[in-house]
Amino acid sequence: SSLGYDPIGWGMPYGNLVATDTAKLVMESAVHALIILLDYGHPIRTEEAAAIAAAGDAESALPSVNAHDTDAQGFNVFRRLLGQVEAPDQLNFVYKGFVRLLNNVHQSESTYLPYSITRIGIEQELLILFWKCLEEMPKFLPYIMKHCDVTEIFVPICYFMLEGRKDPSKVGLMYLCTFTLLKLSGERSFGVALNKPYQLSLPVDVPLFSGNHADLLVIVLHKLIVSGLEKLSALYSCFLTIICNVSPYCKSFGSAAAVKLVNLLQLFVSPRFLYAAEGNHVYVGMLLETLNNIVQYQYEGNGHVVYSIIRRKEVFEALANLTLPSAIKGARDLLDKKAAAAMKAASNARVATTISATGSADDTVDLYADATPTGLISTANVERRVGNSGDVEDMRTPASPQPGTANAAAATAGEASGRFLPSEAWLQSVKADLPLNTILRLLKHLVPQVEEIASKNVGVDEKIVIDFLRSTTMVGLLPVPHPIVIRKYQPNRFTCLWFTAFQWGVIFMHNQTVPLFDGKHVKLFLVQTVA
Template sequence: MGASESKLTFKEDVFRLAREDNIPADNAWWAQFYELPETADDVFALWSPNDVRNLTLNTAADKPAPGAQVPPKKNLETLIYTCVARLQALQTRRCYADPHQPIAHEVLNCMRILARLLPYIYEADHLGEWERDFFWNERRAARIWDTKRNRPGEPFDGLSPSKKLRTSSSDEQENNGSAEAGEEEETPSKPIGAPLGEHLIDLLVRYLFFPSFTLPKKLDSEGLPDLKVHYHIWNSGIGCRQSVGMTKDNEKHAVEVIRLLLSLCSRQLYIPAHMVAETDARPLTYLTTSPDRQAALSMICSLMNTVLKYNPATWRVPIDFTIEGDPKTKLVNLSLQLLLVLALYPDPTGEANQYRKAMSRLHRVEDFQFIQQGLTTVLTQPVSGMASYLPVPQRNIPWAPEMLILFWELLQVNKRFRSFIIETDRAHDFVVLVLYYAMSAKDEPAKQGMVRMCVLILQTMSVEAAFGERLNKVFVGQESLPSGLRVGNFHGSYGDFLVTSIHTLMTTTQGRLESIYPALLAIVNNIAPYIRDLQRATSSKLLDLFAQISSPKFLLEREGNHHMLQLLLQAMNGILEHQYQANRRFVEVVVRSRRRFRALRDFTVEGAVAELDRQAQERKDRGAGDGLASGVRSPVRMNSIDSIRSPLSARSPQLGNVPEDSTFALCDDDDDDGMTSSATFTAPLSASTSLVDDAVPMQSRSMSEKARGKQPVGQGSFSRSTSRNASTASLPALLTPQSSSTNNTISTSAPQTFRPTPEWIETWLPYLPLHTILDLLDHVAATTSRDAPAVPAGTPEHPGWVPSQEVASPTSQAFQWTSLSLGWYLSLLWGLVYASDVATNKGVNGIWTGTSIKLFNIVASTGGSVSLRSPKGAIDAVGASLASRISSIALSPRERET
């Protein structure tokens, strides 16, 4: 906008909208709002949040009572009608005396005004009923109050104010309440068109493919700008071999259209996370379930090709991946966000999402290669070698998290693409990339949601048997990885690398990721039957996890922590039952840790609390205080133990001999049994060693693993109702940082008011899958002696071990979607969209800046950036879903069901 005087005049007219209601809709005064502003900054700066909120209230001074449904000022309706009508007119006819005059200026201003208004309409609870009626019910006649006559004015079509829908005689008849309208007349009660929201969406989709606006200029047969929509795919790639050649102006205009579409679809931002997956967001419902087929295919291909074809590795120095300034970069970022918002929407009505359906039907190998190349081009930027050739450090591309979401969506909805990735060496690249983003974000509280997503991506891949087989490839070039991902002195396969990384995620995050411990263990469980030749260091890390998860401190801290112990034991069983001969080092480490397994078999509450008291006393003696870091304190003993003697109390003294706090070492707990550091099984049979039958947990003897798995809830399986107690961290993304610790230990985020009892122990301890390991330990003890020579297992001199019970076929544990976990997922996506908008559009120029968002909380930092935090009282949906699936088996990932 020009001089400051014109801005002051425009601002005064903005004030007039709130001060003087019922301004006639056919007044030429309305045209200034889409004619005068010159930039998006003009619109967003001159329409302050207070100006817009004043339009949503029926009176300028009073706010509606909580829960009351009050319509907004009539001027708000007229302003929306004015913008939509102008968008329609500019698309369907030449509105200027000079037909060659460009339309972009007015089109963009109309879109900017609507993008400014919609979030404030969505945030106003008192406008919920009005919003549904005004935007999503069939359009009816509008009225402006006649202030001169103090009565409702003549009804008219809001999109064409000059079109009156009643004659004066019929108005008079209405006032008398006695006559009907004439035959050719339309009444206010009769619908006059499709819902305004649907009409607006149709206009915007057509503007995405409009010549001289988002497509290159095209002339008709008369030499005038073509007004016909052409559904041409923007860039070559999926469904198209040649790009249309968008100019920079075309890209800028497409950015504005997509920005308005995101604003229109952002109704989900103003719904609590626990309700968002079950709430009908009408703009998204219409976009995803009722699109014109040609328009939908052109739109999804245009968005995907724009995202996947973009190559950030330009020759410009310095390389800058910021979104500001470059229209191409903005278009890629917003195209990816709109694509994901459309693809992730779960229609509560049960209708098929046409965008997810289109993604699931991709089948050409060249399309999969195009997708894979586009994904890796973006995701590999921080780990590529470009930094060694250019004088600038490598940087993450801002939309890398959204690219990971796109990758996950394609894995879930398209089985062919999943096979294309997993059954080739491309799976190795994506394992490393996903782990890189998880590792780089694990210590940043604001990025915990991204870590969870990375873990769930790996779980989705791990349910395929081919993925486990592929992990046996030797990992070469590990020293070239970024320092945060590199493993010191690493030797082994991709399976070793994955297990080691999982150990790091669980033991170095001080409980911040406790909600995804089950998912991490499920990954190990899924790949266990297929991985071979695990290295000794990797095997030691698995046993370190076992030592920590089976410790009294961990088991007594929360009621559901034993579920994770079951998962880890199932994974260890998978290695022994399916790959015993190929994992000699792992078997050796298990045998050397035999006392831990036997101590677990003999676990009691009384013995566990006694051990915790002993450890606390040792810390006190060392001057470290008398409290337990885990939150399980000795007073529990007085409340629940002293009055109840455990029937297994005779076995409790063994716990005192098992160190709980030190990191697991190969021989740290077996020295008194005569176990040496030799690579063979030379330990003697201890006098206290049980027979095979005694090694089986009580109530599970003479019962196969398969049979125990079929027991009802409470008799060997795990209840969904108790699994929710396994984790209580808030979602979507941010947890309160825990105190730093140098120890690699598994922690939980907060102490719980759980009181363990012997009866509680008996509900799960007898059903732990310990039989396979105890059977192996007894076999080794029976076939070796103290003076036996060092003979490898599996030779005639040292017979191989065979499980004494039936071995079930390998099964996988897939993540199952629920409305709560989907609420977390949507909050993660919209959080990324919101943060990107704030970073790109500073101050009041953000679409949603300053509005009352309910999907997540916004925490401003001292540096001016924002962090996203789940609302108070939000349920840890991911943790609940993961824990509830611990004992459920799925053979392959399934598409989400709402």
């Protein structure tokens, strides 16, 4: 009932308007019931409830259970039966069911006749069920990676992320899609599968490009970072981890994706991001690792990426030549801009308060401003898997001269005031962590040759330069290829609790037309008054 439903049916346009689709209603109820049954008595969730109860925080604890009940120890017969699904035909049925139902969402928006195909309205619940299948069925993920076209499930996930990137009500869906992509990106076969040519057209504002599904991944995540909600900033590390995980296996990035990759690096190197917090250079490190993977393992087919690196050579050179005075100046400028923006906001707030006092406006409070679990990602466990072992050259940059008294005093004052200002220790840590050596060697060898081609041919075509880059070899010129590092998602108590809260919120909101719940006894959140 959950995955056997076909929303197209006999293919008759507007068939849903002729007769009531009872099978759809059964499918929705079956999916809701199944994800609830699979979540009940989850071992990590039960352990967290016990820990909270032991700490004495009774109001925050989950509902108590009998200590002698097998469910309280994490046993769940439904999860056990789901984990025993191993037959290839059964695994194929499950995967094809998810593909058919999740692709229905964007297919229903791409028809020549508007609303001629029934759109299912439970894509969030289906993604939760798909996640539970990945977690509870040991044979499911290896099967779809080996025997199925994983891009069939990848495309609708990208569509959901693009469609909901500016909708505050879909922040939970964005987290769910990100976790799913992070889980899939930990598999080598997923990165290889993204080399399949992309020939679809999604009904969202994606720039036209010719390339593969890896291009789509970069374009989608670039849009989420550049034009997504501010609440998505907690997911930036996951976005970059996904790109980094698949980068060693992507044979060819198109022009659009290559430019956006380097644009992301330029964005995170800018003072607005780099000096916003002490650990923000980690984002830069992940992007540099991504570019290193492409250059070291897939150089021949990625002329567009190499050309984009050469065109933005000043970004890499400035990062390599970063000094403490310039870092402090950039951080101070950022703090000044933030202070000016805060003063302007306070001034506007005083004006609004004055207008409100005269009875012209009402005060409103956003009760859902902090509903997103922004600390979720930072607490997740990450497994680092190393393959293709080889010697890696020392990438440390020579230490910069000792800072002057004024610079040291400025850094100390910044720390004392709770605002981040770069220090000598921070600068040395950044230079040690950023893998710039490979890119700098690439630029040292290729930039003079590209400039020579440009000087000989006025108005040289980009295609000529890219063909030249593809015909060259960097063997013996770059450092020994570094090991491939795959960062795999690992379940933890925080994500488990978040999934439980998210799924109940989705189910509760979906069943409001004919109330399934008595609202008097449902508590989705607790409001505490602070004196």
